Amino acid sequence: xxxxxxxxxHGRKGKPFFHIVVADSRARRDGRFIEKLGTYNPITNPATIxxxxxxxxxxxxxxxxxTDTAKALLSYKGAFMKKHLLGGVAKGAFTQEEADxxxxxxxxxxxxxxxxxxxxxTSNAAATKAAALEADKAVNAARVKAAQEAEAAALxxxxxxxxxxxxxxxxxxxE
Numbered sequence: 145x146x147x148x149x150x151x152x153x154h155g156r157k158g159k160p161f162f163h164i165v166v167a168d169s170r171a172r173r174d175g176r177f178i179e180k181l182g183t184y185n186p187i188t189n190p191a192t193i194x195x196x197x198x199x200x201x202x203x204x205x206x207x208x209x210x211t212d213t214a215k216a217l218l219s220y221k222g223a224f225m226k227k228h229l230l231g232g233v234a235k236g237a238f239t240q241e242e243a244d245x246x247x248x249x250x251x252x253x254x255x256x257x258x259x260x261x262x263x264x265x266t267s268n269a270a271a272t273k274a275a276a277l278e279a280d281k282a283v284n285a286a287r288v289k290a291a292q293e294a295e296a297a298a299l300x301x302x303x304x305x306x307x308x309x310x311x312x313x314x315x316x317x318x319e
Contacts, residue, residue, distance in 0.1 A: 145168055146168070146169040146170075146209070147166055147167065147168060147169065147178065147203070147206070147207070147208040147209070148166070148167055148168075148169045148208060148209050148210070148211060148214075149164065149165070149166050149181065149200070149203060149204075149208050149209070149210040149211070149214045149215075149218065150164075150165065150167060150173070150210070150211045150213075150214050151163070151164060151165075151184065151211070151213055151214060152164075152165050152167075152173065152174050152177065153173065153174060154174075159187060160186060160187070161183070161184075161185050161187075162183065162184040162185075162186075163177075163180055163182075163183055163184075164180070164181045164182045164183065164184055164195060164200075164214060164217060165177035165178070165179065165180050165181060166178045166179045166181060166203050166208055169209075179199065179203070181195060181196050181199055181200050181203070182194045182195035182196055182200075182221075184217055189265060190258060190261055190262065190265075193217055193220060193221055195217065195218070195221045195223065197221060197222060197223050197226060198226075200218055200221075200223040201223050201226050201227050201230065204218070204223065204224070204227050205227065205230070222247065222250060222251060222254065225247060225250055226247055229243040229246055229247055230243065
C-alpha cells in the first residue's frame with residue numbers, strides 16, 4: 145500500500161485549518177486516514193504547526209511520501225533533520241547521543257528564530273499603532289485650530305457689522 149503524508153482540510157470557508165495525516169494514496173483528501181500526525185493553522189502569524197516528530201520520522205523511514213506542502217511543514221519542524229541524523233547513526237558516522245545533541249541544538253536555533261520573528265511582529269505592530277496615534281493627534285490638532293480660526297473670523301465679521309448697524313441707527317435717529 146502506498147502511503148502519503150498529506151494535509152486534510154478542516155475549518156470553514158475562508159478560515160482553513162489542516163490536520164497532517166498519513167493516508168493511503170488512493171483515499172480522498174478529507175477521507176480515511178491511517179494516523180494523525182499533527183495540525184497546521186495558516187491563519188496565525190507565524191503559522192501554528194503542532195507535529196509529532198517521532199511518528200513523522202517513523203513514517204518517513206517506512207517510506208511514506210509527503211506532499212509538497214507536508215514536506216515543507218515536516219522540514220520546518222525538524223522531522224527531516226531527525227531522519228537525516230538517524231541515517232548518520234545507522235551508518236556509524238556518530239553516536240545516538242551526538243545525534244540527539246545536534247538535533248537539540250538545531251531545535252534551539254529554530255525556536256530562537258521563530259521567537260525573533262514573533263518579537264519583530266509585536267514591535268512592528270506597536271510602532272504602527274503609535275504612528276497611527278500620532279497621526280490622529282495631528283489631525284485632531286489641525287481640526288481644533290481650524291475651528292478656532294473659523295470662530296475668530298466669525299467674531300471679527302460680527303463686530304464690524306454691529307458697529308455699522310449701530311452707526312446707521314444713529315444716523316436714522318438724527319434725521
